[in-house]
Amino acid sequence: MHSKTYLLNTVDLSKTIGQEDYERLLRENQAALSALVHQIYLRQRPVVVVVEGWDAAGKGETIRRVTENIDPRGYIVHAVTPTDRWSEDAAHHYLWRFWRRLPEVGQIALFESSWYQRVLTERVEGTRSDDEWKRAFREINQFERQLVDFGAILYKFWIHISLDEQLQRFEARSEDERHFWRISEDDWRNPETRSLYEVAVDEMLLKTSTILAPWMVVAGDSRNYAQIEILQTLVRELSRELDYEAINLSAPNSGSKKQKKSKKKARRKN
């Protein structure tokens, strides 16, 4: 049974990163990732990245940092929203919409929100019967096992933020004209449903963290820290999986203008 301390409560949310370090690490890791994406293509491995997290945890922004500097032919991002009642997706088993969005070999698919909605939102909001979300744990594990059996590289991130931080971000959004549209009435219900979601997230982490497909929980109260953490994890794990050292590449944006010029010259001479 569940212990009273949820897994999430053990996450140290005070972690931050200085602006200078952030910029340097962002550049370095983006450059490394760019090289790794080419390796993924050369080795013909499919990659699936799942980004889940609380509302306003920074899922979209993190994905943008991941994809910013990589070849757009190599990846596709799927934003997962509830299905429309009459859509093809709703006319099939719920995993069908994810099967059909699986990447080809050599490609990366990033899911912002994912098949885990079944055991999170759909469970907590009561849109699914108990049977449906309970058997989803098994179905999801079977699904992910088939991906890994096939040779897919699968990473799952949960970006964790505190309720206080979340509410602050909502406030900030609602005050800013540019972000005003991003917040809905439902979002303000978060404080009421937080504890229900905590139970759901905890069970999800326990039951779907398999050896083949473990969850990685990221401290997200500092946006910058979470982004670097996820980028670094991707670079580290992909380097290991592909047995390819990409860490020491110089980033395309790094170095002074002077250095760049001299590099260009050198290239021309060749």
Added chain:
Amino acid sequence: MLEKIDLTKKLGKKSYKQIMPGLSGQLFRLQKDSWDAGMAVVLLFEGWDAAGKGASIQKLTSSLDPRGFKVYPIRAARTFEKKRPWMWRFWMKLPRRGEWAIFDRSWYRRITNDRLEGIIPENEWRLGYRDIVDFERTLVDDGYLVIKFFLHISRQEQKRRFDKLSSDTQTAWRVTAQDWERQRRYDDWAMAWEEVFDRTDTEWAPWTIIEATSSRFAWVKVYRTIIDALVERIDQPQETLPDEFTLESTRPAQGEFPQEIDQRESIVFAGSGSSLPETDIQASGEDFPAQVENSEQDA
């Protein structure tokens, strides 16, 4: 299993003509009922070459509303289908709720053709049993109806049919060198199929073996099996039909698998299925499947 099937079963033309129109009409109405109920139906036809899979499907679809079903002939995976996990191409062919998908050959190619023709290595096709059982259970849990047919004919009957087809210039193209090769290895194939039945005959998706020596007999049994399964699932009172043909009389002998199959390590299923008990080729054993160890501790 297969050697216990009585392949001499026949159905006279007269009785066939009496029975078939009723079955045909009933099936048509049940198709509409399944549409209304939003129930997806997956029908798959496996069986020996020249056993009559294609003809049975053609017969079947002649009774159905074409707006409600799709037929998928399944061949070896094509290049683009190999770029994703092997089940992907079958997931993509699943019917919408309320619709039917009819497969001429199916995911069982993985553990028959791909195995015997050495297309994929053993460690890969071995996983096929598990993936298939998981897949079918996932569908049935979600409200799909899965009906699996194996059309059975003897080696002699197959040879007779090949000879007959080859002797006519109109039909000779239908018998290929590959068919003759498979005919030569009939016993190997029979063993592979025995293992398939042993491991994938589940409570939620049982196999129905059709004695296909007489096509009239085979078609009536196919119709009756589908009708029974639909009636049970849609929960409507069945119309009275002539007593001449009952599934009970065609039911395969139960239990007692050949020795060599018993000795293999295998997944064991709860044997007495609640669905379709009359047509269920029952697997032995009482324990719940071992392959769901992952997350069965749901409160």
